[in-house]
Amino acid sequence: MYDDANDDTLSEAEMLAICQGMSSTVLETSALGQEIATLSHHLWRQDLIEVDRQLKGLAVTGTLLQSERLILPDSYGSDVVVLAPNALLDTLTTLYTVLVTMFKETDIGQHYRPSPHAQRFLWAFASCAYLREAGFHQPPTMSRQVAEQTVVDLNQRLTAWYQCMKQPDFAYECNRNRRNSRNNYQSLRDLMDTLFACHSRLTVLRVDLSYTEMDGPYINYETARYHREQLCRMFHSYALFDHLLGYAWKLEWRPQKGFHYHFVFFFDGHQVQEDVTKARLIGELWARSITGGQGHYFNCNRNAENVYHYYALGRIDYHDFKKQRGLDYIARYLTKIDEYAAMLVTGRTFQTSPTPTLPDGPRPGRPRKFSAS
Incomplete structure (x- = not known):
């Protein structure tokens, strides 16, 4: 009866702004009528759903970063370089920031269940120094050699994530909802x-x-x-x-x-x-x-x-x-x-509700005139 609203999700820029700047608390009322101070979890729930959509989209592409287009001087004539704005790199930064904040840095995600895509993304990228600096502070400056190593590291992590999703255990986890549906x-x-x-x-x-x-x-x-x-x-x-x-x-x-x-x-x-x-x-x-x-x-x-x-x-x-x-x-x-x-x-x-137990012997009451056959 309810339409799947696809037009009220947050953009990547909005999600990143929320993750980097949301430190205040709001008053909510519990089911017992008590006011409680808590983070605005309704925003984080939207983030988690949007992140999963982006993870699934990225998994289909299998794309990697191209270092020759990504490494640029920090300023004209400078020996210091930065990784230039790039759609894939921006997506990785956003995904990292949301998932690490929810499941590693805070207790926001304690009642949530990360999807198989998100679990494997955290395995591949949780220890990534560059994404931590870019996501929680600002994109760092570095030497060209370090920048090239950084791109290699990001691509190795991306490749590992792609490979994880080809394993049998990943397909088994993705089918968990289907199995539960059949049982239900x-x-x-x-x-x-x-x-x-x-x-x-x-x-x-x-x-x-x-x-x-x-x-x-x-x-x-x-x-x-x-x-x-x-x-x-x-x-x-x-x-x-x-x-x-x-x-x-x-x-x-x-x-x-x-x-x-x-x-x-x-x-x-x-x-x-x-x-x-x-x-x-x-x-x-x-x-x-x-x-x-x-x-x-x-x-x-x-x-x-x-x-x-x-x-x-x-x-x-x-x-x-x-x-x-x-x-x-x-x-x-x-x-x-x-x-x-x-x-x-x-x-x-x-x-x-529990399924009642059928009584032993013939069914009580008048015999039925109709049957499914």
Whole structure:
């Protein structure tokens, strides 16, 4: 339901300015209403995503620095030289500054998970003296001999980074999200199949739970997780969730929206019929009570039959195989790991409720007239 905003990312110059000049703190409010002084992590989250995009783009090129075009006199007639402005060198400096600041010099990245590209870039470049000087201070002057050695060193590190990404373990790590998605899909598929085996009718709700445009970019993962945990605790004690049989949620992150959750709920269809109203009440509970007015929600059940090509919300009977196929599309979307969220948190980004155990022996109740065959 949310567009992938590609026009709100920072330029390289803006990122470098943030990394070099951001030393102040801002007041944020925790989920418990306490004001806390912290670095503006929402900016760093944007940096991490942008850095990963640049790393992937650079990895495809396989380019190296050309010393004959890069080494220039510091001034006319001077024996001292500098490395001239260069797109590749500028990119390396920016990538180094952001990643080293986040994962080596501060605790900013303690809750983040660097991508396989970023992990190997840090391995190759973390000890690079030139990038440290250029990134955190200013490009240094040097003799021509030292400059030539510096370019050789940078190219050797670049080559090592390129070679790392051709190794089998790199491909294995890059496919981690795909493997997790398959496992998550199977878990949700097992839950849905078991619920239909136990109940002849389900009422399915999908509610997207996020934050207001003003608050969203500033809500950190710990606060979003706290709010989600508060909601999940209510499943066992709040009357609104009477007859709830199961659920699943997925965490996503976008630069403008920040962290947000996609929830799907499975209610007993014989006890709960007003799916649009029920979804609205859950959304209002999130927006007003749980988040203290910072929340926002989208009721996917409202007008769903006219919005979605694969309509699979509201009442679904065990023999309505067309809707169940549509529900499978929802399951595949819901279980696809959000790459951004996977980098920005070390905790879960997807979870289902426990799958109930099927009773031994024949199914209780009237025999079913229809089967999937």
